[in-house]
Amino acid sequence: MHKERLRGIIAPLVTPFNQNENLDEITFRREVKYLLGTGIHGISPGGSTGEGAVLSDDELARMVEIIQEENKNHLPIVAGIIRNSARDAVRAGLAVKKAGASALMVTPTHYNVLVPDEEGNFDFYRRISEEVGLPIIIYNVVPQNPIGPSLFNRMLENIENVVGIKQSVGGIQAFYEMKLLCGEKALIYSATDDMLYSTFDLGADGAIAAILTAFPEISVQIWDAVQEGNDEEAKALQHKIYLVWQVIKGDHFPRRIKETLRQLGREVGIARSPILEATEEEKQRIKEALKNLG
Numbered sequence: 001m002h003k004e005r006l007r008g009i010i011a012p013l014v015t016p017f018n019q020n021e022n023l024d025e026i027t028f029r030r031e032v033k034y035l036l037g038t039g040i041h042g043i044s045p046g047g048s049t050g051e052g053a054v055l056s057d058d059e060l061a062r063m064v065e066i067i068q069e070e071n072k073n074h075l076p077i078v079a080g081i082i083r084n085s086a087r088d089a090v091r092a093g094l095a096v097k098k099a100g101a102s103a104l105m106v107t108p109t110h111y112n113v114l115v116p117d118e119e120g121n122f123d124f125y126r127r128i129s130e131e132v133g134l135p136i137i138i139y140n141v142v143p144q145n146p147i148g149p150s151l152f153n154r155m156l157e158n159i160e161n162v163v164g165i166k167q168s169v170g171g172i173q174a175f176y177e178m179k180l181l182c183g184e185k186a187l188i189y190s191a192t193d194d195m196l197y198s199t200f201d202l203g204a205d206g207a208i209a210a211i212l213t214a215f216p217e218i219s220v221q222i223w224d225a226v227q228e229g230n231d232e233e234a235k236a237l238q239h240k241i242y243l244v245w246q247v248i249k250g251d252h253f254p255r256r257i258k259e260t261l262r263q264l265g266r267e268v269g270i271a272r273s274p275i276l277e278a279t280e281e282e283k284q285r286i287k288e289a290l291k292n293l294g
Contacts, residue, residue: 003163003187005076006103006135007205008041009219010189011212012049012080014258015063016269023059024269025066031268032070038216041206043067046080046096047105047139049210051254053082054272057095064099076102078137078208084109086127093132103135104128105166105208110142118151122159129161136161137189137208140178141168149181156185166191166208172198179203194245197238200226210253214260215241244293247285252276260286 013035016027035043045063046052052060060079067077079096081104083089093104106128108121116124129136138155140147146169147155155162164187167175172192179188179202190199193211200207200223212219218237225234248256254271259278261268263286270277278286 003135006042006078006137006164006187009039009212009216009223010042010044010076010078010206010208011035011038011040011216011219012044012047012208012210013063014213014254014261014268015045015050015052015055015059015272017272018269021270021272023062025062027267027269028063029066029070031266032067034266035213035216036070036073036075039220040075040212040216041220042076042078042102043071044078044080044105044208046082047208048080048082048141049213049254049257050080051272051275052080052107057092060092061095061099064096064101068100078103078105080104080139081106081128082110082139083107084111084114086124089124089128090131093128093134097132097134101134103137103163104132105137105139107139108142108145108147110145112144115142115145121145121147121151122155125155125162126159129159132161134161135163137164137166137187138162139166139168139208141166141191143169146170149178152178152182153185156182163187164189164205168192172202175199175204176202193249194242195238196222197226197231197234200234201231210248210257211241211245214244214248214257214264240293244286244289247282247289256282256286259283260290263287263290 079101168191
């Protein structure tokens with residue numbers, strides 16, 4: 001796949017679960033249809049927003065199949081892979097490839113005693129590249145196992161299918177460093193939900209972030225405004241959603257993003273245990289933030 005097709009607003013999907021904590025395919029399909037109609041440039045199931053760490057390979061593949069069935073404009077499908085071994089990541093990658101994924105977004109391993117050294121991280125992504133054969137976006141989100149610019153550059157030079165990085169850990173400063181040191185060779189994605197305009201202005205090749213699924217139209221407007229040089233418009237839109245993100249972010253955020261969607265009129269079920277329902281305090285804070293948003 002040409003890297004240009006992977007630029008822009010790649011909206012992550014939540015994973016709707018019913019009361020038995022099974023994948024709710026009807027609700028998931030409704031979310032897919034909604035997001036595909038908002039002007040986004042790509043779509044991503046199975047990341048952090050989609051509770052990907054608790055999804056089975058079969059569930060993830062089925063979600064990709066449903067997206068493919070609704071994907072009339074053939075937008076890129078970037079499947080999230082959150083696994084703690086190369087073997088498991090390859091197995092999941094092959095499952096979503098068969099289902100029709102365009103690319104993978106792969107998180108470094110994160111369980112504390114399984115955090116590898118630099119050679120282990122290199123081998124992890126090398127094996128996925130060689131055995132799955134899809135473009136890989138590194139989801140750089142694990143604080144105890146970050147992929148730094150030096151290692152990322154080495155991967156870009158030696159692993160065929162590594163094409164980009166979603167820079168989550170370290171905030172906007174780490175994004176800027178990654179863009180400065182690696183931006184000529186790879187796609188550098190923003191995951192700084194409350195600073196979309198700022199990261200786009202610094203040269204982000206797109207975004208893959210939870211805020212995109214809550215406010216896809218606004219996110220596309222920010223992207224378009226920056227591409228057209230309308231910085232003041234983009235900045236004003238960033239101001240508009242900044243305070244909402246402050247009540248969504250943080251630990252246990254899947255329950256708050258789902259509550260946000262519910263209050264926006266998009267019922268998306270519950271989170272999978274051990275993440276519980278949003279607290280009454282959280283619900284009220286979200287309600288007030290959305291009211292202020294208008």
